[in-house]
Amino acid sequence: MHSYLLIAPAKINLYLEIIGDRPDGFHELVMIMQSITLADRLTIEPSDNQKINLRTNSSAIPADETNLAYRAAKLMCDSFPEVYANYGGVNIAIEKNIPIAAGLGGGSADAAAVLVGINLMWELGLTSPELHELAAQLGSDIPFCISGGTAIATGRGEKLDAIKDLDNLWVVLAKYNGLSVSTPWAYQTYRQKYGDTYARDRAEIKARRAQVHSSPIVSAIIKGQGAEIGKLMRNDLEKVVLPAHPQIDKLRAMFAESGVLGTMMSGSGSTVFALCESEASAISIKDQMRSKISNPELSLWVTQLFTGGVHLGN
Numbered sequence: 001m002h003s004y005l006l007i008a009p010a011k012i013n014l015y016l017e018i019i020g021d022r023p024d025g026f027h028e029l030v031m032i033m034q035s036i037t038l039a040d041r042l043t044i045e046p047s048d049n050q051k052i053n054l055r056t057n058s059s060a061i062p063a064d065e066t067n068l069a070y071r072a073a074k075l076m077c078d079s080f081p082e083v084y085a086n087y088g089g090v091n092i093a094i095e096k097n098i099p100i101a102a103g104l105g106g107g108s109a110d111a112a113a114v115l116v117g118i119n120l121m122w123e124l125g126l127t128s129p130e131l132h133e134l135a136a137q138l139g140s141d142i143p144f145c146i147s148g149g150t151a152i153a154t155g156r157g158e159k160l161d162a163i164k165d166l167d168n169l170w171v172v173l174a175k176y177n178g179l180s181v182s183t184p185w186a187y188q189t190y191r192q193k194y195g196d197t198y199a200r201d202r203a204e205i206k207a208r209r210a211q212v213h214s215s216p217i218v219s220a221i222i223k224g225q226g227a228e229i230g231k232l233m234r235n236d237l238e239k240v241v242l243p244a245h246p247q248i249d250k251l252r253a254m255f256a257e258s259g260v261l262g263t264m265m266s267g268s269g270s271t272v273f274a275l276c277e278s279e280a281s282a283i284s285i286k287d288q289m290r291s292k293i294s295n296p297e298l299s300l301w302v303t304q305l306f307t308g309g310v311h312l313g314n
Contacts (some may be wrong), residue, residue: 003044005043006042007113008113009309010098010303011034011144011145012036012273015031016030016234016235016237018194020200029154029155031153033152035305036305038097038303039097041095042069042113044117046087046089052077052090053089054092055092057095057096058100060100061100072115073114076122077090080122090121099271101270102271104173105145111142112145112310143160148308150164164222167304169276169304170302171274171303172255172282173301176248176299177297177299179245179248186240186268187268190239215232234264235265245270254292258289
């Protein structure tokens with residue numbers, strides 16, 4: 001068997017609307033998800049035993065069964081027991097570049113890469129829809145991380161409709177290293193404060209989904225209108241996260257004052273991103289932020305929108 005190097009891109013949310021509750025306890029969402037070039041690198045190779053062996057260059061993430069990448073490998077072993085018995089275990093090495101607990105889907109991207117890598121290594125021949133079905137058992141963002149690009153995500157985030165990919169914009173990411181936001185806390189707090197705005201029946205949920213599919217921001221994405229996209233971005237979770245975390249709110253305000261195309265928190269945070277029209281503009285904005293905020297805990301990245309998901313590296 002061959003070993004494989006997989007590149008696992010991070011994601012940002014250009015749009016996140018909470019529509020209502022689901023019977024499974026999750027929220028009914030409509031999101032527009034976008035891949036970026038900031039990515040983790042994973043090596044997937046056969047093991048000489050029947051174990052899943054996981055290692056990483058980051059002491060901040062677990063290397064055991066609590067890691068989504070480990071769980072993805074376990075799911076493949078359980079789903080294809082005869083192949084697993086024939087080929088043996090899996091070695092997984094993760095080079096973390098995506099910040100942790102940042103709203104950028106780093107854990108989901110790693111799990112997606114493991115599914116793709118084992119599919120290749122074991123020569124399973126699984127199609128993209130089949131991989132998506134497996135991915136949805138692990139987490140809501142993982143199906144998107146497999147295919148990536150630009151997509152409308154509905155349900156709890158696992159149902160995807162690809163739209164014309166964006167690749168003409170650059171992004172500055174800002175995150176305080178010691179600051180994280182609990183995703184369950186963010187959604188539960190939103191439910192407590194804004195539950196009275198939730199759709200109450202399937203017809204209303206369907207109608208609100210349809211509104212996004214034909215919305216001005218989707219039209220702007222299809223036309224590649226960066227300034228218009230920046231104006232139309234939305235993240236409902238900002239309503240509860242920003243008041244609770246003034247540092248995140250201040251990052252957003254400072255980006256807005258810098259003349260970017262648009263700025264928003266990604267997912268449940270704690271990363272704030274700014275859209276820029278060029279690499280030069282993004283580098284300039286990054287330098288401005290660094291000069292204004294001397295806190296050594298602030299990390300900044302310049303990255304670009306990306307048209308794909310997990311892919312083979314060199």
